[in-house]
Amino acid sequence: MPIPKTTLAIAGLLAIAAATAWTTLAPAAQRYVFAASWQPGFCETQPDKRECRNQGRKSFEATNFTLHGLWPQQTDYCGVPSSDINADKSGRWSSLPSVDLSPALRTRLDEVMPGTRSSLERHEWTKHGTCSGQDQETYYGNALWVLDELNQSAVRQLFASNIGKRVSQDQIRGAFDKAFGPGAGQRVRVSCERDGNRRLVTELTIGLVGTIKPGASLAELIAAASPTDGGCDGGIVDPIGFQ
Incomplete structure (x- = not known):
């Protein structure tokens, strides 16, 4: 017995709806932006922040990038x-x-x-982490893995060896190419802030696409992202403490 055309049409619409729902709930590749701060530069422009009041010359942030956030790109404030x-x-x-x-x-x-001294982790989870599809432990564990990979690379070496000096956007992007493969630097944006007559590097934002987890390839995650504009053309790698 032939199936009525109306039944076939309804079935087709239901199949399309189901496929759309699956795409929405389970995207093929999650897109992120990872934000790493150069804390001395940030604090130079935000001296009243709690985390900036007692900076130590031997502290982690004196020679390493610090975590700002890991941002899923589809939406914010999920649930x-x-x-x-x-x-x-x-x-x-x-x-x-x-x-x-x-x-x-x-x-x-x-x-x-x-920034946890200013409850930054609560803000980051509320706005961004809730849209990651992960629990808090997994989300922050994955973010710290990306930060560790960055701090073990030629990018941190570039900054640590040029404290008090100017680094250019080309140098930064070149360090990413060296660390994570040709073209990686094109997925990085440099942020700077003015401090009197100085311009300071305060943050790097990096495009990532894929499943972020310890043991993954950061080079592959960066390569899968789209190129971006480079932001500011360079600035001073500020030393710890106020100048």
Whole structure:
């Protein structure tokens, strides 16, 4: 017995709807931006931040990049109550729900993310981490893995060996090419801020596409991202402490 055309049409619409829902719920490749701060430069322009008041010359942030965030690119504030969204947008980060991490991960995060003194981790989880599809421990564990890979590379070596000196966008992008393969530097944007007559490098943002987890290839994650404009053409790698 032939199947009525209306039944076939409905079945076709249902199949399209199901495929669309699957694509929405399970994207083939997750897109991220990873933000790494050069903390001395950031603090030079934000001296009143809690994390900037007592910088130590032998501290982690004196010679390493620090964690700003890992940002899924599809959307923000996934399943977050409007009260928390309002608190986050108004800068009342300390009133946001605390981030529940294992003691070991909490200790590491406090070291490599100085902004935890200003509840940055609560803001980052509320706005970005809730859209990662991961729990808090996994999300921050993955972010720290990316940071570790960056700090073990020629990029950190470039900054650490040029403290107090100017580095150019070309030098930074060249260090990414050296560390993570040709073209990696084209996926990196440099952010700078003015401090009087000086221009300081304050942050690098890096495009990533794929599954971020310890043991993955950061070079492959970077290569899968789209090229971006380079941002500022260079600036001073500020030393720890106020100048």
